[in-house]
Amino acid sequence: MAVIPLVRPTLTLLERTYLPQIASGLKTTLKHIFSPNVTLEYPEQRPAIPPGYRGVPTLVMDPNGREKCVSCQLCEFVCPPKAIRITPGEIPADAPTGHVEKAPQAFDIDMLRCIYCGLCQEVCPEEAIFLQNQYSMSGYTRAEMVNHKDRLYELGGTLPDSHHKWDKKLAAEKSGPAH
Amino acid sequence: MFDFFFQLHPVIQGTAKGLAVILVIFPFAGACSLAERKVSAWMQGRPGPNRAIVPWIAWVPFLGKFLQRLGVFHLMADGAKFLFKEEPLPGHVNKLYFVLAPVVAMMPAFTTVAVVPFGAYFDPAGRLIPLALANVDVGLLAVFAVSSLGVYSLILAGWASNSKYPFLGGVRASAQLISYELSMTLSVLPVFLWINAPGQPGTMSLVKAVEFQSGAGLHWSGVWFGFLMPLSALIFLVSLYAETNRHPFDMAESESDLVGGFHTEYGAFKWSLFFVAEYSHMIIGSGVFTLLFLGGWNPLPGLPLATVAGWLGLAGTPLLVALLSLAVFLGKIVFLLFLFMWVRWTVPRFRYDQVMKLGWQKLLPLSIANLVFYALGIAFLERG
Numbered sequence: 001m002a003v004i005p006l007v008r009p010t011l012t013l014l015e016r017t018y019l020p021q022i023a024s025g026l027k028t029t030l031k032h033i034f035s036p037n038v039t040l041e042y043p044e045q046r047p048a049i050p051p052g053y054r055g056v057p058t059l060v061m062d063p064n065g066r067e068k069c070v071s072c073q074l075c076e077f078v079c080p081p082k083a084i085r086i087t088p089g090e091i092p093a094d095a096p097t098g099h100v101e102k103a104p105q106a107f108d109i110d111m112l113r114c115i116y117c118g119l120c121q122e123v124c125p126e127e128a129i130f131l132q133n134q135y136s137m138s139g140y141t142r143a144e145m146v147n148h149k150d151r152l153y154e155l156g157g158t159l160p161d162s163h164h165k166w167d168k169k170l171a172a173e174k175s176g177p178a179h
Numbered sequence: 180m181f182d183f184f185f186q187l188h189p190v191i192q193g194t195a196k197g198l199a200v201i202l203v204i205f206p207f208a209g210a211c212s213l214a215e216r217k218v219s220a221w222m223q224g225r226p227g228p229n230r231a232i233v234p235w236i237a238w239v240p241f242l243g244k245f246l247q248r249l250g251v252f253h254l255m256a257d258g259a260k261f262l263f264k265e266e267p268l269p270g271h272v273n274k275l276y277f278v279l280a281p282v283v284a285m286m287p288a289f290t291t292v293a294v295v296p297f298g299a300y301f302d303p304a305g306r307l308i309p310l311a312l313a314n315v316d317v318g319l320l321a322v323f324a325v326s327s328l329g330v331y332s333l334i335l336a337g338w339a340s341n342s343k344y345p346f347l348g349g350v351r352a353s354a355q356l357i358s359y360e361l362s363m364t365l366s367v368l369p370v371f372l373w374i375n376a377p378g379q380p381g382t383m384s385l386v387k388a389v390e391f392q393s394g395a396g397l398h399w400s401g402v403w404f405g406f407l408m409p410l411s412a413l414i415f416l417v418s419l420y421a422e423t424n425r426h427p428f429d430m431a432e433s434e435s436d437l438v439g440g441f442h443t444e445y446g447a448f449k450w451s452l453f454f455v456a457e458y459s460h461m462i463i464g465s466g467v468f469t470l471l472f473l474g475g476w477n478p479l480p481g482l483p484l485a486t487v488a489g490w491l492g493l494a495g496t497p498l499l500v501a502l503l504s505l506a507v508f509l510g511k512i513v514f515l516l517f518l519f520m521w522v523r524w525t526v527p528r529f530r531y532d533q534v535m536k537l538g539w540q541k542l543l544p545l546s547i548a549n550l551v552f553y554a555l556g557i558a559f560l561e562r563g
């Protein structure tokens with residue numbers, strides 16, 4: 001067995017009184033009195049949110065104001081704590097976005113269950129659900145802590161979209177026979 | 180105005196003076212608790228309490244904001260909270276002693292104020308008249324005798340709480356107080372050996388101790404005892420920290436192992452009485468340290484009160500001289516109180532066996548050696 005010989009430092013008499021050490025400690029603490037504060041005064045000052053932050057899950061619209069969710073229920077399926085509950089609905093065929101066919105009738109996320117894992121954002125084929133910068137959720141009742149569809153869109157807002165998948169699909173349908 | 184006061188019956192005079200001092204000490208101790216919070220916050224890089232504000236003071240442009248940031252209104256908020264919140268009285272305690280303990284804590288704290296002189300002025304004949312409730316000749320002895328009664332409140336609180344942690348806290352507090360009382364008393368003896376000359380009536384008066392540090396100019400009589408007897412001052416200071424149960428000797432209430440120590444079961448106003456008593460002890464202790472080792476109300480070593488009052492042309496007005504001495508004395512006390520807080524956030528808490536070891540094996544022999552050294556030295560000087 002390897003033995004590590006430990007050499008204890010021999011202290012001088014002055015060091016054994018601890019007084020110089022206490023004095024240098026006092027100097028350190030005194031320096032801290034005059035150094036600037038390291039804390040944020042929270043409600044007035046907010047922390048800078050780093051990119052990639054996973055906050056409250058939200059639903060987003062595309063730049064044309066169309067709700068992107070097509071109620072495929074993949075997020076509901078993948079959600080580990082089963083916080084998401086979707087009731088699928090249909091878009092009437094004569095609506096401007098009728099070719100999308102489906103949109104959620106109700107979309108509830110129970111924030112008392114949500115574990116902010118981000119799997120819903122990961123799995124979404126439509127890039128409709130995002131965990132954004134909102135980090136502070138509070139309410140007085142359990143019912144208040146469930147985010148309904150309107151609240152989810154209010155939190156999510158509109159995000160830029162480079163694909164315009166459904167617009168392209170509509171254009172292709174109009175221009176000729178698909179495939 | 181003053182004539183009217185001095186014509187009153189001595190008992191009424193004493194009561195009025197006593198009430199005045201208590202009315203100063205109580206808020207002063209409260210302010211200390213706020214200062215403690217602020218200083219600890221600054222040392223930890225936080226702003227500290229800075230929210231409470233009285234609406235009509237918030238209207239004052241800059242001052243209101245400044246006072247709010249300084250947190251002075253938290254003092255009022257804390258006081259009001261302690262006054263009006265519910266007084267819990269746990270079912271398992273011994274009610275009489277449980278209620279008695281905070282009162283017993285306050286009594287020695289306020290009693291010792293009586294014998295501590297906190298300023299001085301000169302009468303027309305040029306004699307020094309100390310400002311004290313009772314300028315007794317036993318001075319320091321009275322302080323030691325009464326202030327050590329404070330530990331009874333801790334034992335009483337720990338015992339009456341009828342639960343484990345308070346009991347342990349009380350036992351620790353009493354053991355610690357006994358251990359450090361010895362070295363504290365021994366450390367001040369050289370000062371009184373110096374003051375008292377053989378063949379003259381002996382004294383333990385604190386005023387006398389200050390007078391011996393009041394020499395003017397470059398002369399050894401102007402040097403404060405803290406410089407003449409640094410080891411005495413150091414031992415006294417360390418013992419003072421232990422006696423007042425302050426960090427790093429925070430054995431009685433060490434929250435990491437005893438929850439809150441002797442006051443675990445206390446809440447609301449009874450708890451705040453313990454708090455005020457602790458800070459009053461700190462104030463009195465700092466006062467005694469100032470008087471013994473830091474020249475009392477003399478502004479600087481070799482620069483006594485009389486000289487400074489002469490420079491400022493205050494010699495003819497005793498009231499202003501008294502205020503000047505009071506300001507100098509309070510300034511020194513405030514510095515020492517700051518030192519208490521400063522040390523608290525610098526030195527980590529000792530283990531219990533380390534406290535005992537330091538008290539019995541280090542400070543006590545050291546203070547005895549110190550006493551012997553100064554006794555021999557003074558004997559040698561007196562002879563020569």
